[in-house]
Amino acid sequence: MTDQGNGQPSGPINRWKTLDKDLGRVAQLEQASAAISRPMVAIGISIVFVLVCGLAALGLTGQGSGTAIIVAAAVFGAYMALNIGANDVANNMGPAVGANALSMGGALIIAAVFETAGALIAGGDVVSTISGGIVAPSAVADPDTFIWAMMAALIASALWLNLATWFGAPVSTTHSIVGGVMGAGIVAAGFGAVQWATMGQIAASWIISPILGGAIAALFLAFIKAFINDVPDKLAAARRWVPLLIGIMAGSFTAYLAMKGLKKVVDIRLDQALLMGLAVGIAVTFVMRPLVRRQSEGMENRKRSLKQLFGMPLIISAALLSFAHGANDVANAVGPLAAIVHAVQDAGTSERVTIPLWVMMIGAAGISFGLMLFGPKLIRMVGQEITKLNQLRAFCVALSASITVIVASALGLPVSSTHIAVGAVFGVGFYREWEAERRARILNLQKGKPLTAEERKRRKLVRRSHVLGIGAAWVITVPATAVLSALLFLGMNRLF
Incomplete structure (x- = not known):
């Protein structure tokens, strides 16, 4: 204009x-x-943390012939702990964040506190798998050879975890360090030095862990849908069944923590842990009945309302999983470091390697720093990108994680907490996918229209790219870290 x-x-x-x-x-x-x-900035903070750990090791061990080796091992142990925090803790916090029960900031704070508490209060005081479970100590009699083998295993497993985190693949830190020890052990003492029966059990856990975790999570989700979600009076059903489900969760976590998280405090057998879990589960069920009834008052008789009843139990379960993870997996970060310190200071490779307090503190602090600086990427992937989670589905994942460990321990099966948790997420997603397709098929048959291939594809609720990518990362973790560790060991022998 x-x-x-x-x-x-x-x-x-x-x-x-x-x-x-x-x-x-x-x-x-x-x-x-x-x-x-x-x-x-995150990388800069990590470098500062690693250097501080090296200086701390120098100050605590004093001057000696093997001080430089201990300092180097402390640096790489801190680097390994950072990568465990960045990769492995996502399995505990991912479902709660994906279900919007926790914010990312809240999840990071809770995980850091409980991971550190688990590592320092109930962290394992021996590293039998590192020192004698994978490679026979008698096969590596020379302390210097043993030291370089452990160093190579530590560096290789840390590098592999770093690479997996960069690609967004949650992998088993236990399998990473086991592969590193195996690779260096083979080069140092030959194939006969490896305990192949133990390695066979670990390989079997690649299949057992995710299938068992996924099946248990899917069964609980099916139970909740059948007896709570899909009944006319959902609130009455919730008041009947939700306290029992929370009691099962409390009991399973009690047994889980008794067996896996409190070894340093008190030695508890499987049957004793199960009895403790049963007692706690019954008590919590009775306590939760009036609480759930009070919480459900005024709620609408809708599925959306029921999800609120699982929010707080989900947060508590995430915190307990982090405590147990800190108690167990801190040894993956500092196990080789403790073995190196033991070999340097005592000139031996005893099957029982005590972890000094300062070594444990490096592991605990490193896991917390790694989680805070680099953890959100994997937390989002596990909680949001594999399949859509809400409080109810995430509760099933957390419940499956604790129960699966107990079942596996009772059967004597070695399992990976990473594989269990991610497998449970897959199980929840695949069950929802199967249920949606089943209902669509019934509806279409009633209309006289079969379910087309295009319609089936549209109803996929689990991202297939993540299934293939994560599965491939799981399978190649042990061989990849073994080859990398073997090459590093050969290189160190040439240089030093």
Whole structure:
């Protein structure tokens, strides 16, 4: 629109258009710089932490002939702990974050506190698998050879975890360190030095862990749908069954923590842990009945309302899983470091390697730092990108994680907590997928229309790319770390 007198625009003129464009470009540059600087800051903090751990090791061990080796091992042990925090803790917190029961910030704080508490209060005081379970100690009689084998295993497993985290694949830290010890042990003492029966059990756990975890999670989800979600009076059903489910969770976590998290405090047999779990489960069930009834008052008789009843139990389960993880998997970070310290200071490779307190603190702090700095990527992947989770489904995942460990321990089967948790997420997703397809098939048959291949594809609720990618990472973890460790061991022998 123009002024008829002079042909100039009659509306307001934007005289700041050029400046707005320039400011927009500056804002984009600032955003890009911030996106680049965030990972750089995290890497910088990690480097500082690793150097501090090396200096701490130097100050605590004093001057001696093997001090340089201990300092180097402390540096790589800290690096390994950072990678465990970045990769492995996602399995505990991912479902709760994906279900929106916890914010990312809340999850990071809870996990850091409980991981550290588990490592320092109930962290294992021996590393029998590292020192004698994979490679026979008698096969590596020379302390120097043993030291370099452990160093190679530590570096190889840390590098593999770093690579897996970068690609967004949650892998087993236990399998990583086991593969590293195996590879260096084969080069150091030959294939006969490896305890192949133990390795066979570990290989079997690649299949057993995710299938068992997925099956148990799917069974609980099917139970909840059949007896709570899909009945006319959902609130009455919830008041009947939710206290029992929470009691089962409390009992299973009691047994889980008794067996896996309190070894350093007290030695508990499987039958004793199960009795403790049963007693706690019954007590919690009775305590929760009036609480659930009070919480459900005023709720609508809808599925959406029922999810609120599982929010707090899910948060508690995530915290307990983190405690148990810190108690158990801190040894994966500092096991080889403890073995190296033992070999340097005692000139031996005893099958029982005590972890000094300062070594345990490096592992606990490293896991917490790694979680805070790099953990969100894997937490989002496990909780949001494999399949859609809500409080109810995530509760089934957490419940499956604790029960599966107990079942596996009772059967004498070695399992990976990573494989169990991720397998449970897959199990929940595949069950929902099967249920949705079953209902669609019945509905279409009633209409006289078969379910087409295109319709089946549209109803997929689990991302197949993650199934294939994570499965491949699981399978190659042990061989990849074994080959990398073997190459590092050969290189160290040539250099030193």
